Amino acid sequence: MKSLLAGLLLSTTLLTSANAANIGVAMSNFDDNFLTILRLAMQKTVEGKSDVELQFEDAQTDIGKQLDQVNNFVAQGVDAIIVNPVDASATQPITAAATAAGIPLIYVNRQPVEKLPESGVSFVGSNxxxxxxxxxxxxxxxxxxxxxxxxxxxxxxxxxxxxxxxxxxxxxxxxxxxxxxxxxxxxxxxxxxxxxxxxxxxxxxxxxxxxxxxxxxxxxxxxxxxxxxxxxxxxxxxxxxxxxxxxxxxxxxxxxxxxxxxxxxxQDAAGQGKGAVETALKMIAKEPVEQNVWIPFELVTPANLSSYENRN
CATH class of the missing domain: 3.40.50.2300 (Response regulator)
Structure with a gap:
């Protein structure tokens, strides 16, 4: 009986893991303060969600390394890819790799210079x-x-x-x-x-x-x-x-x-991180999304400082 229960538990665990939405996240640089806030917001967005898994990679500001990371995500068959580009003018190979594989692609924070495809690719960030x-x-x-x-x-x-x-x-x-x-x-x-x-x-x-x-x-x-x-x-x-x-x-x-x-x-780093994950999940679920998801900027001066001291 104990063996049977253990087997059922293992099967359930494997099934849950297999059904989880796997999202690959390629960040340009883990050491950047702003991007650290953005990355932590992504993690917080999926806290308590056993059906969503995030896999983070650090490109360390290396364009070639980031492209390799995206290609690895494609080879793994992830359900969606989020990219904070090392260079916004060098995203074409990343876009091509993801779209050729039919994997939803979300750029975050740094808007690609290239004209993005009308479907399958979105940008989450601020103007x-x-x-x-x-x-x-x-x-x-x-x-x-x-x-x-x-x-x-x-x-x-x-x-x-x-x-x-x-x-x-x-x-x-x-x-x-x-x-x-x-x-x-x-x-x-x-x-x-x-x-x-x-x-x-x-x-x-x-x-x-x-x-x-x-x-x-x-x-x-x-x-x-x-x-x-x-x-x-x-x-x-x-x-x-x-x-x-x-x-x-x-x-x-x-x-x-x-x-x-x-x-x-x-600049709402937390809002961008959360927005990127939410957009990825919508795209995985085949729900409609905007090609550009804008997170507004807000002026900060000594007059309204108190409202921003603990925002990020």
Missing amino acids: EYEAGTLQMTEVCRLLGGKGKVNIIMGDLAYEAARVRTQAAEDVLKKPECAGITVAEKQAGKWTRISGTDLVTNWLSAGLDVNAIIANNDEMALGAVQALKGVNKELGAGEGKIVVGGIDATQDAMKAMKAGDLSVSVF
């Missing part, structure tokens, strides 16, 4: 143009529509860097912001140290601006570090420098609370 617009509009308000600004762009291999920068520059074409000029812009690598290095170089060359904006918070925090290192006053007002970022990470919120960061834009 990068909105982020740059919100950021620079607030900086314009703080500067009273006049002054000089330097821009720290992200890695230009990513659409987010290009689009956020273009949006910020478009804001300065508006009549109320036309008195602000871009003194200099250079690309960083999304990291705090790259922001510090760039601003340190600008300071050595005689930095004379009213604001520095960065395409993400990590680079903005690097700028803060460099400016504070030479006792520059931060914030809005005569003789001060406004620093702005994007993502509203918890480190950024601490800097804002300390008066060092004036502007950020909340």
Whole structure:
């Protein structure tokens, strides 16, 4: 009898596992703070769901490694694939591999440059143009529509860097912001140290601006570090420098609370992670989904900081 019960239990376990929805997740970099929040949100979304299994892989910013991981998912016959691309301009082989196998594909956070197929592939993320617009509009308000600004762009291999920068520059074409000029812009690598290095170089060359904006918070925090290192006053007002970022990470919120960061834009990493998994499950179930699932950006300033201190 005990043997029979054990056998039935094992059979049930195997059946449950066999019927589980297997989703392969290829992340560009586990070490990125924002993407860590996104990844943890995916895991939280399936907590308690015995019928859903997530398999995570870390590409470590290697395009070739990520493609190999996706091909392995295809070979395993997973039910869906979620990809946070290493390079948004190099996703064509990934799309081709998944669609050829008839496996639902969901890109998350970084929108591919390629035109995606009308079915079988979706993108879950936020409109990068909105982020740059919100950021620079607030900086314009703080500067009273006049002054000089330097821009720290992200890695230009990513659409987010290009689009956020273009949006910020478009804001300065508006009549109320036309008195602000871009003194200099250079690309960083999304990291705090790259922001510090760039601003340190600008300071050595005689930095004379009213604001520095960065395409993400990590680079903005690097700028803060460099400016504070030479006792520059931060914030809005005569003789001060406004620093702005994007993502509203918890480190950024601490800097804002300390008066060092004036502007950020909340990018809902948890919302994107949850949305990617939910979209994958809908596609597995053959339910209709939008090709683009937008998670809105939200402006964060000292005035509404308390609402964002524990969001991600």
